[in-house]
Amino acid sequence: MSTSAAKHLDALWYQTVSLGTVTLLAGAALALAHTATGPAIAAAEARDVAASLAQVLPENFHDNDLLADTVSIAGPDGRPLTVHRARQGEAVVAVIYQMTGKGYAGPIRLVMGVDRSGTVTGVRVTGHGETPGLGDKIEVARHPWVLAFAGKSLEEPLPARWAVKKDGGEFDQFAGATITPRAVVAAVRQGLELYATQRSAMLGDDAPAAPARAASAATTEEAAQ
Incomplete structure (x- = not known):
């Protein structure tokens, strides 16, 4: 394998690993954000429902x-x-x-x-x-x-x-x-x-x-x- 071909494969491997790492980190961040904000969102939705029920x-x-x-x-x-x-x-x-x-x-x-x-x-x-x-x-x-x-x-x-x-x-x-x-x-x-x-x-x-x-x-x- 030529030196240029080897460098190309190394670059491709690096890009693949980098993309995978970024994807995993982004997914983890979204999951963490959902865990942190989920209860607050649910509580707000419950308050909205309760308010509409009280009106009727x-x-x-x-x-x-x-x-x-x-x-x-x-x-x-x-x-x-x-x-x-x-x-x-x-x-x-x-x-x-x-x-x-x-x-x-x-x-x-x-x-x-x-x-x-x-x-x-x-x-x-x-x-x-x-x-x-x-x-x-x-x-x-x-x-x-x-x-x-x-x-x-x-x-x-x-x-x-x-x-x-x-x-x-x-x-x-x-x-x-x-x-x-x-x-x-x-x-x-x-x-x-x-x-x-x-x-x-x-x-x-x-x-x-x-x-x-x-x-x-x-x-x-x-x-x-």
Whole structure:
């Protein structure tokens, strides 16, 4: 083997070892960073979830830990859906879960609370990409529109009225942004239909009868503000 060929092989070996070493070090650094920041990220996510749950079902409506008291069911798309159970004593009095609507600019994620009778206790939008100044009125911080769902059920209004007024329904739409509120209305209705079909799975077959409601859905919504 010529001297130049040997030098080439040495250089190639050196580059390979160097690249491998750098890759291992980078992987170790990422793993260390994840280990160090993982708990903090998880804690922040838990706080965000707790805050959204409290907005649709205030603390005086239950006496258990909503984050810890959960059950998994099949969602509308067949994927696992986490349901948070609210209890008074041992009785499940309400449930909270997430739904997703098809907005103008993509998915609209929301969290909704439903009491044992199938009545909405509150709805909050937790994520969306709708047009600022138009579609973003679904956020409670920008407009009170979403508060109108409190106290609604599949009986009030009737299913045919679960639509925006432009479509012959009961709910207001926004000027220049009908698709966005239409998507939220459809998602909330789908959430109520999910509760109607999976009530036993959400509440638990052995859940005792719920005590008398401490407050109406409207009062619950006011307390959450």
